Amino acid sequence: MTERSISQRTRQLLKQHGLTLKKSLGQHFLIDDHILDKIIGAAELDSNTGVLEIGPGIGALTERLAEEAGAVAAVELDNRLVPVLTQLFVAYPHVSIIHGDAMELDLREIIEQKLAGTTRRSVVANLPYYVTSPILMRLLEERLPLHNIVIMIQKEVAERLTAEPGSKAYGAITVTARYFAETEWIARVPSHVFVPRPQVDSAVIRLRIRKEPSVSVRDEGLFFRVVKAAFAQRRKTLSNTLSANLFPGIEKNELIGWLQEAGIDPKRRGETLSLEEFAELSNLLADKNP
Numbered sequence: 001m002t003e004r005s006i007s008q009r010t011r012q013l014l015k016q017h018g019l020t021l022k023k024s025l026g027q028h029f030l031i032d033d034h035i036l037d038k039i040i041g042a043a044e045l046d047s048n049t050g051v052l053e054i055g056p057g058i059g060a061l062t063e064r065l066a067e068e069a070g071a072v073a074a075v076e077l078d079n080r081l082v083p084v085l086t087q088l089f090v091a092y093p094h095v096s097i098i099h100g101d102a103m104e105l106d107l108r109e110i111i112e113q114k115l116a117g118t119t120r121r122s123v124v125a126n127l128p129y130y131v132t133s134p135i136l137m138r139l140l141e142e143r144l145p146l147h148n149i150v151i152m153i154q155k156e157v158a159e160r161l162t163a164e165p166g167s168k169a170y171g172a173i174t175v176t177a178r179y180f181a182e183t184e185w186i187a188r189v190p191s192h193v194f195v196p197r198p199q200v201d202s203a204v205i206r207l208r209i210r211k212e213p214s215v216s217v218r219d220e221g222l223f224f225r226v227v228k229a230a231f232a233q234r235r236k237t238l239s240n241t242l243s244a245n246l247f248p249g250i251e252k253n254e255l256i257g258w259l260q261e262a263g264i265d266p267k268r269r270g271e272t273l274s275l276e277e278f279a280e281l282s283n284l285l286a287d288k289n290p
């Protein structure tokens with residue numbers, strides 16, 4: 001494709017097709033080659049890698065993915081963009097443009113069918129803000145056959161995903177992401193590299209998907225319920241928040257005894273527990289069968 005800068009490319013294409021961007025769809029298009037290089041570098045692509053891109057927009061990132069990866073499947077919700085994308089990639093048989101909602105489509109089937117022939121699969125995307133966490137949770141919880149997820153997202157969400165226990169940003173989403181993946185901060189991205197400029201900064205992060213969860217959990221459903229309850233009221237002690245949000249029918253003293261048995265001070269706040277401690281606690285609770 002041509003050598004013009006991504007900024008010129010985006011502006012020209014928007015003008016040529018008379019497209020106005022929709023904030024409701026999180027349409028903030030990247031116009032900085034340097035950031036694009038960072039995303040592509042973090043994705044570690046080669047001809048054996050198949051990439052699922054969510055929200056290609058008018059294909060700035062897709063174009064680079066098409067050059068570096070063995071196959072690309074790009075899922076776009078906005079029906080105005082689909083014919084533009086289809087036309088742009090008409091000469092690229094290894095690029096599939098799919099119209100639909102990434103929250104509803106069968107992503108496993110897309111990966112299997114459109115990325116067939118590649119041995120390693122990744123998600124690389126500049127995700128729409130309004131649906132970042134649900135999309136990411138979907139990718140992880142459905143255990144899609146992925147090696148890497150490299151995403152540009154709102155900076156605050158990136159901070160939460162990469163936070164350490166006890167910090168303000170640490171939350172249920174941190175623990176969930178860490179259960180499935182190793183999370184890495186790649187780069188902070190200022191708001192002026194997008195058109196239109198969003199009100200918040202962004203960041204690129206990489207999640208390396210673990211073959212097995214990093215801790216052994218006996219009852220996954222209970223584990224996630226414990227994590228959610230522990231963060232439901234951050235200012236409360238663990239014994240209080242578990243009692244209020246998960247086990248209202250259990251005597252408080254019994255709950256305190258269980259926490260002590262798991263080696264966890266009942267006065268601690270949920271936000272200080274590591275992933276390993278959450279696993280230990282939920283395994284003990286699975287035994288108690290409350």
Ligand code: SAM
Pocket residue numbers: 025026027028029030054055056057058059060061075076077078100101102103125126127128129131
């Ligand atoms: N990849 C382009 C770029 O980097 O310039 C555009 C990124 S823009 C932040 C997000 C894109 O996701 C938009 O094109 C938007 O239409 C699309 N989108 C929004 N919601 C979506 C959904 N539920 N499923 C698929 N695509 C979606």
